[in-house]
Amino acid sequence: MAETDAAAAQQPPQIQMRVLGQFIRDMSFENVMAQRGASGDVQPDVNVQVNLDAKKRSTDNQYEIAIKLNITSKAKGMDDVLFVFEIDYCGIFHVEGVPNEQLHPFLLIECPRMLFPFLRRIVSDITRDGGYPPLNLDNIDFMALYRSELARQQAAAQAEQKADA
Incomplete structure (x- = not known):
């Protein structure tokens, strides 16, 4: 019996994660080309910026995670x-x-890995409904994104320390 208790004490706690809900907080699709009355076949050059945010909610063990995408598509070779x-x-x-x-x-x-497939579908549908070919986003490596943000924050902190010295 004592061996069972010791083995249970050594095991890490079981991680549990449940998605309680998903929603669009804010969305904007500005079809600049259509507003100008322009049409035609153009090769798009797409720029995607990703930001993540996590907030603790007032309920125990609940968190709100936000993925913020800013996607700009320009005509290749032009600034349009x-x-x-x-x-x-x-x-x-x-x-x-x-x-x-x-x-x-x-x-x-x-x-964010759990949310991304749903977000990708929304992006694809909205761009298609906007008159463009569906924009099928590549997978995002959220671990690499997290590590690069940590490195950026550490570099900024070191630069600030050098400036103060």
Whole structure:
């Protein structure tokens, strides 16, 4: 019996994650080319910027995760903007069993991975409905995104320390 208790004490807690809800907080699709009355076949050059945000909610173990995309499509070789698409897509998650030191990366890596397929579908549908070929976003490596943001923050902190010295 004592061996069973010792083995249970050594095992890490079971991680549980549930998506409680998903929603679009804000969305804007500006079809610049159509507003100008222009049409025709153009090769798009698409720029996608991704921002992530995580907030603790008032309910225990609940977090709101937001993926913010800013997509600009220009005609290749020109500065003519075809469309601008901005969306804040959010999910409410119930997360338990994640150690505190691992919670921040968990929320900004694993939770966005769960939301991304739904967000990709929305982007594809909206661009298609806007008169363009569906924009099928490539997978986003949220771990690499998290690591690059950490590196950027550390570099900024070091630069600030050097400036203060």
